[in-house]
Amino acid sequence: MADVLGKLKGAILEFDEDAALEAAKEAVAEGVDPVKAIGALAEGLNELGEAFEKMEVFLPEIMLASDAFKAALEILEPELKKSHKEGEKAIPVVIGTIQGDVHQVGKDMVATFLTTAGFDVHDLGVDVAPSRFLEEAKKVGAKVIAVAALMSTTRPVQKDLIDFLEAKGVRDNYIVLVGGGVVTKEWADEIKADGYGQDAIATVEIAKKLLHVA
């Protein structure tokens, strides 16, 4: 079993989707506990997160590793259900750059750190309408909505999102995190966001704190 778990983790560390799929199939064939198998994948992602922070691996590689993780998960999740085990369900997060703003890099950095920290990240990309955040959050059962704005002129649209959530009576269903170049703690307080991340690492920390997860 240790060998298969090593292969799963190794596939993530090598950003190798095919290897991750193979290892997941092998784990199922060998009757490996799916909770442990998913744990090995998560361990790999975690290690990559640490290496990413030290600039030893880079964004495109994390994106590939994240694809490998998702591919293996598709094989392992049905086994989890069959065994009636709960496992540790990743917390869904919806993330995007707000409408009118096409800046991608900061949002990608946050998405990457959230992924490597074990969140189930649904990235809507850039120039995302407030209503689209709400729609996706409902669809995936998100606990967190993370919204980036890199420009002074797009920052007010973050407030629109919070206004929309309130108007629909679902504000309390979600933790709303705001961030991006021009976003400040004062702005977050002014629009009544739940949290503000100065950078990707701080955003993950605040998400964990607000969700009471280690």
Added chain:
Amino acid sequence: MSVHGAKGKFIEYWGRGETGPIAFQKEFDTKIYWPRLKELTKKYNIEYAPGKVVPTDDDELDAIWQAGKELLLDVGILNVSTERRITFTEDELDEALENLPTEVTLGEGKDSITIPHRGFEDYDSGRTPVGTMGRILGPISDDLYEKVALSYAQEPLIDYVHFQGVKEKVNGIPVKPGSPFEMMAEIQHVATVKDVLRRVNRPGFPDGGSTPVNLRAEMAAANPLWGVGKGDVRHVYIMPQLKTDYDQMCRAYFWHQYGANIWGILQSYIGGAAGGPATSAVNGVADLLAYVMLYEPTILGTWPTDALYFSNSSKYALYVANYGGAAFQKHTHFPALVGAAWQMTAGIGSEEYFWETAAGAIGSATLGFLVAGGTGHQSAGLDHACGLGARFAAEVGRAVGKARLTRVQANELVNKILPKYQPLIDNRTLHTKGGDFRTVYDLETVQPKPEYLAIYNKVKAELRELGLPIK
């Protein structure tokens, strides 16, 4: 306006984005761009090492140039509007490089600046620095808008300014992209800047302030009688990394047609999609070449940043700006680039803000780039821009010329300066240092307050102790 480089080939080249190889964005990032960037960086043995800030080895620059050129030729540039790659042949690229101008003029009449090509450590072909760019970027309060602009316009050592302060509200209404309020804000912004420039008798002074998100808002101020002048400059974006879209093509097309100028930047996000410092330097060359091929830019600059903690002046950002920029400068005869750092990480009221400015300007002036400065607080804090910072960049550049610094000396000097602020980048707190415009300028006289001048003079005195003969 100078039309050059690809010389009218843009219709053909932009058209390739309609028929070129299909690549979805994620596929381009992870399976086309990144593997090739890594391979080329390895093939040419390009490596970052601590202490490398100002390049001293020409062979390294040749390697970065060759790798950057091959990167663009191999992967092209992705048009995200059509999800197709635009590619070029080596002959097309070489021809465009041969056609580049050797000098360019920004602004109009007596207030214009002509920027020539400049080599490394060349202190005899004209003044050093070649020029000074001031930058206002980020949100500026309505009541300070013209005062902040005036603080730059009144500085004789500044040749060119990106008056790019963002108005957040019009009549109390938030300015959002695509809204009519964005058009109104742009009209107010340009009118205010032009009025300030007239008041200081510099009506033809070049303004590179590209503030609106939407092109149609920029177009609202395209009026030669009171608005954007033909000597002014507007931004076209090569998006990170090696991407463009219809909007950028429209911007370039409009401003070239209008008769104004285009600016562009080497824009690697270090630690992000462009990888580490070495791959980011290679990407930077490809960025600049992509501008040459697609947008016929009038002026180019270096604007790499750390992706995790936004900094234009970190040890990594300065490495990428100086190595990537110098590789381009060495292998082309294009007018001098605008060097780092375009915005500081610390707030404008701090010593660190001046040290960041000095670290950037020393490398830039030695390499034959324009120097830059003025904005602080990661260009994100309210009212964090002032003319004194840009004046200081010019003074540092002049001192470099007076000392005739070699690249080795410049590298040594910058390495003595980096410890004064890099630790605060490493712990992600540098942006918390220093107050804003209200705290550092007298709002009645629009002059730096004595306590602010004391900080500025303290850093100058310390620079003199380090051997830089700054006045």
